[in-house]
Amino acid sequence: MILIALGANLPGPDGRDALETCRAAAAALDGLLGLRLRALSRWYATAPVPPSPGAPDYVNGVARLALRPGAPPPDPAALLAALQGIETRFGRVRPYPNAPRTLDLDLIDLGGLLRDSPDPILPHPRAHLRAFVLAPLADVAPGWVHPRLGAPVAELLAQAGRQGIRVLA
Template sequence: MGGRVAVSQPSRVYVVAVGSNRRGRHGAPRAEVAAALERLGGLASPIFSSAPVGPSSRTFANAVTLVASPLDPPAMLARVKAIERAFGRRTGRRWGARVIDLDLVLWSGGAWSSPGLTIPHPAFRDRGFVLAPLAAVAPAWRDPVTGRRVRHLLARLTRPRRRRMGP
């Protein structure tokens, strides 16, 4: 038996944040997010609603999915950008209305930096619309930079702040 032995490539796990605040070919923003989650596969969070960041006035639908893939980060970025284009995403104004927005937030390989890609996503620690869905599916995932678990990052972001009362 001189057959070949199949060697599987190591699988990496990526956290992909998914957002929409504009109708597209799949329907309303929640339907766009649901369609993107289906296309990406993996373990998806529930879809949350969130207020817009920046000048947009439209409410966002947000979720995350944990995607296992043999792709390295630049190849995974190319995959999510291709999905955005297939959904009708066009480059434009930062924080403007968009049919779909896919961001690589974390991956099982820790930190990654190359031209055009930084993992963990530089702003994810300050974004409840990423942390809340992520806490629903992977609350114990650790931020490779701070060492904090997702549930702790979310708690730090959402806990009420005490106001200092005079000297």
């Protein structure tokens, strides 16, 4: 199972709002490096973490992907590069850490792989602390267990609290 977090809080260069951008990015994940989109969470609205005065709320979700039958797992660095390519296509720029963005794609888990370096670190080093990742992750993979911590997603979400996230209608 491959889990990708999606987020955005700025309109794209094409005028799409954050939700439309996230939906289009999720569609772009299907077929990426031979992967198949198997599930997409509900969309959530969340305040920026860390707080950023004046920044709009984020739209967040999680996509669950699977390998094509018989296909080898993608190289983590190649998958990260492909995700960053999608971000660039949707107008992502990186002026400073935690800047508002048109699209953010984070590789959360790649089949339970543990990787401390180089990038990407797996599982994502802060995913277990962020309700805006854990709530949508629970939608698409309710039985997921953090590969390093051994804790189920429901337990991690309870520890993180709701952190002001809300389901978008």
